Amino acid sequence: MAAALRATSSAISRAVTARTPPLMGGARWSSSSTWWGHVDPAPKDPILGVTEAFLADPSPNKVNVGVGAYRDDDGKPVVLNCVREAEARIAGNLNMEYLPMGGSNHMVEETLKLAYGEDSEFIKDKRIAAVQALSGTGACRLFADFQKRYQPESEIYIPVPTWANHHNIWRDANVSQKTYHYYHPESKGLDFSGMMDDIKNAPKGSFFLLHACAHNPTGVDPTEEEWKEISQLIKDKGHFPFFDMAYQGFASGDPEKDAKAIRIFLQDGHLLGISQSFAKNMGLYGQRVGCLSVLCEDDKQAVAVKTRLQQIARPMYSNPPVHGALLVSIILSDPDLKNMWLKEVKVMADRIIGMRTALRENIEKLGSPLSWEHITKQIGMFCYSGLAPEQVDRLTSQFHIYLTRNGRISMAGVTTKNVEYLANAIHEVSKS
Numbered sequence: 001m002a003a004a005l006r007a008t009s010s011a012i013s014r015a016v017t018a019r020t021p022p023l024m025g026g027a028r029w030s031s032s033s034t035w036w037g038h039v040d041p042a043p044k045d046p047i048l049g050v051t052e053a054f055l056a057d058p059s060p061n062k063v064n065v066g067v068g069a070y071r072d073d074d075g076k077p078v079v080l081n082c083v084r085e086a087e088a089r090i091a092g093n094l095n096m097e098y099l100p101m102g103g104s105n106h107m108v109e110e111t112l113k114l115a116y117g118e119d120s121e122f123i124k125d126k127r128i129a130a131v132q133a134l135s136g137t138g139a140c141r142l143f144a145d146f147q148k149r150y151q152p153e154s155e156i157y158i159p160v161p162t163w164a165n166h167h168n169i170w171r172d173a174n175v176s177q178k179t180y181h182y183y184h185p186e187s188k189g190l191d192f193s194g195m196m197d198d199i200k201n202a203p204k205g206s207f208f209l210l211h212a213c214a215h216n217p218t219g220v221d222p223t224e225e226e227w228k229e230i231s232q233l234i235k236d237k238g239h240f241p242f243f244d245m246a247y248q249g250f251a252s253g254d255p256e257k258d259a260k261a262i263r264i265f266l267q268d269g270h271l272l273g274i275s276q277s278f279a280k281n282m283g284l285y286g287q288r289v290g291c292l293s294v295l296c297e298d299d300k301q302a303v304a305v306k307t308r309l310q311q312i313a314r315p316m317y318s319n320p321p322v323h324g325a326l327l328v329s330i331i332l333s334d335p336d337l338k339n340m341w342l343k344e345v346k347v348m349a350d351r352i353i354g355m356r357t358a359l360r361e362n363i364e365k366l367g368s369p370l371s372w373e374h375i376t377k378q379i380g381m382f383c384y385s386g387l388a389p390e391q392v393d394r395l396t397s398q399f400h401i402y403l404t405r406n407g408r409i410s411m412a413g414v415t416t417k418n419v420e421y422l423a424n425a426i427h428e429v430s431k432s
């Protein structure tokens, strides 16, 4: 009996010891504290937090130009017709089996053609290690983890400014971050010489995060000539270029044209990485469908890299979701549906370009003494307005207009119905 009691009490003590959490953020478990008493609420996400604030505002005049998500001219989310058609084709025929760890091979093959070119020699030579990823964020994160694992001492150079989540992604992968000059606040354009100096001065073999097109948040892209010089310098310095291509099609309306920077780098013989996403250009935001690819020296290396990417994915989410991947592969592999998609991408890009002109004209009509030329010069989903955080705060508190505090306006949220109201509010907060 006594022996049984002793065994029970030592089992209990083992269980309690196993439950005691390690030191974390200065907190130590004790019998008087709760498990999570030391956890503070996280600060609001600078982009998604704007959507939360917008949704909580009861004002009938409210305008959301925060998150980069396409809206039609009535301010409504859009499901593309090609997506509706692909959904109709799979309705009832979809089984719910697991995809492989690397996702749908069919989807990946079609996706690579968009980035590397329909007849890419790299695809034919099987030199690309590629896996389906949880949209662009997931692709960047997989790459960041891969970078940490196989180039543990390397750093990532990130443009200033960049999409806020880039910092979180590489931080959580424990890759140390450096920045490079990108945006020139006075000209509201590219700081080309600052960028080139930073590329030149970075230690040989550094990693550079580049936005392939429609730079987020600035809407400022290098010209073709500038890309050629950037590519050459990155090559000379032996750096590794990693492209985040979240907006293919949104800059020019043509996915092929928007792949120009990547094609220049490929021609120059770089080994590179690419994150692709179908959130914006197919409107598949919530489906979380994208692709990570790494161009390798040969097919053998590509197999090794791919298996390691899969190995990183397995304990995170095991394998990616099937529905979005199926939609993408149906659309891209059917010539009619692909054509329909290309037209719809162009319609979205053109509506945004039209809204840029309308916003600029409306502000100028109010007699603003400031220059608003950058609204029409910048491209893609965003306009980097140049408004200061305090001016943004006034837009929100006085006019119920929601945008990120860095002054980024999602042009996709501007419509013929709200453009005048928005222009008037921008004029009001910027004139004094």
Ligand code: LMR
Residues within 6 Å of the ligand: 047, 048, 066, 067, 068, 069, 163, 165, 216
């Ligand atoms: C954005 O920049 O608004 C989008 O990419 C959405 C997001 O996840 O931040």
